Amino acid sequence: MSHWLKRIEKKSKHSKSWKKDILYLTLILSASFLLSLQIQTLFHAQSLISTIFVLAVFLISLVTQGYIWGIVSSLISMMAVNYAFTFPYFTFNFTIPENLFSAIVMLFVTSMTSTLTTKIKEQEKIKLESEKEKMRANLLRAISHDLRTPLTTIYGSCSAIIENYDLLSKDQQLKLLEEVREDSQWLIRMVENLLSVTRIDGEKVNVIKTPTVLEELIDTVLVKFQKRYPNQEVTVDIPDEFISIPMDAVLIEQVLMNLLENAVQHAKGMTQLTLKVFTSGTKAIFEVTDDGCGIPKEQMSHLFTGYLEKRNTPADGQKNSMGIGLSVCAAILKAHGGEIYAENQKSGGVTFGFSLEKEEIDGKNYE
């Protein structure tokens, strides 16, 4: 079904860009035609006119999709020059060898230009795609590697219990089972993150945004967080007024969970964890602040990409959900057209923050 949707989406995008392309073509060509008319009456010079049309075709190839528009515009330009700007004026005349020759040259130059620009655009697209593909492959490799550790514990502990059921004491069994539960919870979180990545993996990473009530979002995050970390208190500071923000709520929920969780796991010596949201102009700014140990300067630069780079060092068997968590946050915000940042606080601790565009609320009566 999703394939179908994608196809329909693509189609509609195509028809939309098709209309846009025609608009560009008409606009640019008529502009250059008018300009040429002006030049002809002002300077009585014709040498400029072909150049102007070559430039027009070049511009059209830049802004439109595919070869066809460039070629069409080069044909039109050739006709226009022949019709309006070569002797005899305002008639088509290909019998004069000079006109015919200049028409052919112009057609050749303009179509070459359009072909070249289109080719360059295509190559850039391919390059971008192969980079994306490479990143995806790296991520997959890194994750599969990380999944092995908890799976080993789960498989091993369960086997140990089944095979030595009568030999193990109740306490020993409980301890093993507790580890199984802990590691499966870690796996669940990992899979949630992966699902988030696949959700934004589509064509142009555009997420589907639904207006979400800020207070409801924060409530949902806190309920979930308190379930996972019942002993960690979170200080909440959000505006009193009704704020609605277009977003993919599942993904932003994931970002806030990852940031809060990140603080619990990595901010050593933390006594206070704060989740603050405030507005500034048309934006809502989210901040998660801890008063823990802070982040060393040398780690700051690759905090959100570190997951992949760190993989080069041999695995120490430690669970490293921090890296992937932050990388996923960065990807989610990028898909929302925003960016995530981290700042060490002067008083110690770190602030992670990001901003999203608010929805305009009209003062309608909602009785």
Added chain:
Amino acid sequence: MSSNKYRILIIEDELNIRSFVKTILETNGYQVLTSGTGKQGEWMVTSHCPDLIILDLGLPDMDGVELIKKIRKFSGVPIIVLSARTDENDKVSALDLGANDYVTKPFGTAELLARVRATLRNSHHSTGNGLYGKFVVKDMEIDYDRRIVLVKHQEIKLTQTEYNIVTLLSEHAGRVLTYAFIIHAIWGTADSGSIKKLQVNMANIRKKLGSKPGDNQYISNELGVGYRMYGNE
């Protein structure tokens, strides 16, 4: 002895999930029937008359949402849906078609048991023939006869619309009501601004009831789905 136990039917194609859910339900005193397919499940609903159905939405032989539609034609038996995190749309349409609640996979045993208990309890007092008397959840009280809401014995000034929403939720306490369901019940018709209208009213209700984010005592937010009033625990 076994005759007064609640009978629960699990319709789930994954053998392992079926087996662990059966085990925890049985150890908690329920009588459990299982089915691995939608077809067999549908047949078992008619022949065994379960008190509750736990239904996986992703069945191989039949769309789970379709199955709910079929069951609702002849039975009002409460249904709890098991869904994956990614298919919110299925979740919403399942609730719209009459499922009572949902549990997102992967779930813990405590969570599932709590939902089962709440659903069984609440399916009994929702008779649907008018509201009278009182509804109490924690320290909130709705007096249907006097049409007022009290928190800690203090009257809360609600507008007509707000009162209607609160009573609607209380009438179906324990159950998630989707945005579409509430909008239809309160305003009758829906337009593009309906959800915003509902959300604004809910924000006012929360404020008046004194709810804080992360600590909603009476009504829970089911983000992107709807709202649920807690049942009397």
